[in-house]
Amino acid sequence: MPSLPAKAFHFVDASNWPAVQQEGLCSTDELLRRGAFDTEVEASVRAHRPEGIALPDGRYIRDQRPMPPRALARCLDPGLAPADWYALLNGCVFFWLDPERVQRHRAALRGRPQVLLTFDARALAAAHEAVSHVTPFNIGSAVRKAAPRGLRTLVPLAQWQAKAWASEALTGQAVRAASHRPAELVLRVAAVSDAMRHVTATEVLGAA
Template structure:
């Protein structure tokens, strides 16, 4: 059997610089938890949580949540298995995302221009040890459904413990895809709900001003 690829020692989360004080106080929270924190309910909340967010949004408490322009519902309808677009948005909004590859992080950074961002460098093993049963990995960028979007569904988020044991087999079986090689490197690591004690896993904080990209020298 092929050796299971390991996660890198460090992973990265990029957030709006304007959210830094909230992160220091409440940790890294998924969009749904941020809506809780802002006290949003009813139709307004449902629109932000289960409909594509066309614009970057500032919540009543000043915390910002990003747009979802790369995930139009029409594109999702062509690639989702077992879910509709509203369910997919809800699934995405219930997770905190980390990049394994700084190059992918910088593509997201470019999409967030001209707003300042902060990048948190995270100790992977410590985070995974603490949140093992909430951690999943993905083989694709789940936040992008443009240009021949990859097939996806709930099983795109492979629980970490399952991935360690059997690689991408569960994704293939559920979505009807050829099984990816065990050496296929995860694109994202996610934590369901949030990481309220995130600061204890942070190795470095880097602020990116307008036009500035992230480099490993900043980590």
């Protein structure tokens, strides 16, 4: 039976760090709900974001450069449009499970100060078992021979622990090996208010 890695990781933009320490981690949807911004701000955040967006309250929403609509449309399951995928991701909180991916993301974020949080992945997932999912690859990227994806790509943690990647495969396609390690832990929740309780290390990257 596959088991979750011991550590999970999340990059916090330095401008968001004070709020994260007080309120935990929020999905993009939740940041918009709490901010009650005007329709123009909300529309710009919910559409594809080729650049990061500074919200009126000072918080920062990251860009979605690796997910341009045309490229994303080519790898989505039938019945899904890019807008559906952006909406799905905006309603989740993401954690890396692969240290190599952490380092690649770290390099990509060099333009802005960050705080890298390390979590006890198993404690975090246990505290949010009902909304915990794993993915076999970075579902926030649709470039460089992007893998096909759909709702099936977010595998409920309990299901993955019982049957590995069986539910992720399309009908008639080969199932990923059980040894294939998950790339992400995804919590399909508005906010992880107890996030800091599960942090085991923090690293300031740049002047936070």
